[in-house]
Amino acid sequence: MGFITSDALAETGYVILDDHSADVDPAEWLGLEYVRWRSSGITRFAPLTSYAGDVDCNGFWNHTPPRTDKDGVWVASQIAIAPTLQQWALEPGAGVGRCRVIELQPNEYADAVYNLHQDDNNRLNDDGTGWVVRGFFNLTDDTESMLILRSDRFDPATEVRLPLRAGSRIVVDTQRFWHAVWHRGTAPRYALIASWTSGPELDAYIAAHHGDPHPYTVTLDPQVVDDAQVELHRRIEERRKAFEAQGIVMEPPTPLYG
Numbered sequence: 001m002g003f004i005t006s007d008a009l010a011e012t013g014y015v016i017l018d019d020h021s022a023d024v025d026p027a028e029w030l031g032l033e034y035v036r037w038r039s040s041g042i043t044r045f046a047p048l049t050s051y052a053g054d055v056d057c058n059g060f061w062n063h064t065p066p067r068t069d070k071d072g073v074w075v076a077s078q079i080a081i082a083p084t085l086q087q088w089a090l091e092p093g094a095g096v097g098r099c100r101v102i103e104l105q106p107n108e109y110a111d112a113v114y115n116l117h118q119d120d121n122n123r124l125n126d127d128g129t130g131w132v133v134r135g136f137f138n139l140t141d142d143t144e145s146m147l148i149l150r151s152d153r154f155d156p157a158t159e160v161r162l163p164l165r166a167g168s169r170i171v172v173d174t175q176r177f178w179h180a181v182w183h184r185g186t187a188p189r190y191a192l193i194a195s196w197t198s199g200p201e202l203d204a205y206i207a208a209h210h211g212d213p214h215p216y217t218v219t220l221d222p223q224v225v226d227d228a229q230v231e232l233h234r235r236i237e238e239r240r241k242a243f244e245a246q247g248i249v250m251e252p253p254t255p256l257y258g
C-alpha cells in the first residue's frame with residue numbers, strides 16, 4: 001500500500017515556502033522552558049507538544065505504550081507563553097506530532113557536517129497513513145546561517161544550503177535527508193520545528209505558500225568544504241577509537257535520532 005506522501009516533496013524532498021510575514025514577540029521563545037537533549041551537547045529544546053503533555057523531548061515510541069510521532073499533546077504551560085507559535089504549527093491543518101523550539105549556539109561548518117543526521121520520524125508509523133515530515137520556521141534573523149541537507153552523508157556534492165533569515169519556512173523529509181544547521185551568528189539561533197503528517201492538508205498549505213522545490217542554495221568555498229570532509233572523517237575515526245577502547249563496536253556508525 002505505501003505511505004501517503006506529499007506531492008510537493010516528491011521532486012526534491014524539500015520545499016521553501018514564502019516567508020512567514022506575521023510578527024511574533026521574542027518573548028514567545030525566550031520565555032519557554034528549555035531542556036537539554038541528546039548528543040548535541042549545548043543544544044536545548046523547548047517542547048510545545050509531547051507524548052503526554054509534559055515538558056519532555058523524548059520520541060513518542062520511547063514511552064509506554066509506544067506510538068508513532070503523531071498526535072502530540074500540547075504542553076499547557078508552554079503554549080500559554082507561545083500561542084502564536086502554536087498557531088503556526090497548526091496553520092497547515094495537518095496532524096502535529098512533536099513540536100518544539102530549538103536553541104542552537106553558534107558553530108562551525110565542520111561541526112554541522114559532523115552533526116548531520118537523519119530524523120527517526122516514522123517509527124511505528126502504519127503503512128497506508130501519512131508519512132511524517134518536518135517544518136522549520138526560523139525565529140531569529142540568521143541570514144548568514146544555513147540548513148544543510150545531504151542525500152548522501154559523506155558526499156558534499158549532494159549538499160544544499162538553505163539560508164535562515166527570520167520568517168523563513170522550510171518543509172523537509174528529514175528522515176530522507178542528512179541534515180544539520182551551520183549557525184554563524186554570535187547569539188543563539190531559535191527556530192520552531194513541527195512534525196507534520198503528510199496528506200492533502202499539508203499539500204494545500206505548501207501550495208498556498210508557493211512551495212519551491214528548487215530554492216536558492218548558498219555557495220561555499222570548495223576548500224572550506226574539503227577541509228570539513230577531512231575533519232568529519234577525523235572525528236568519526238576518533239569517536240570510533242574512543243568507543244573501541246571501551247569495548248564498544250560502533251554499528252551502525254551513527255544512530256538515527258529525533
Ligand SMILES: [Fe+2]
Nearest residue numbers: 118119174258
Ligand atoms: Fe533532525
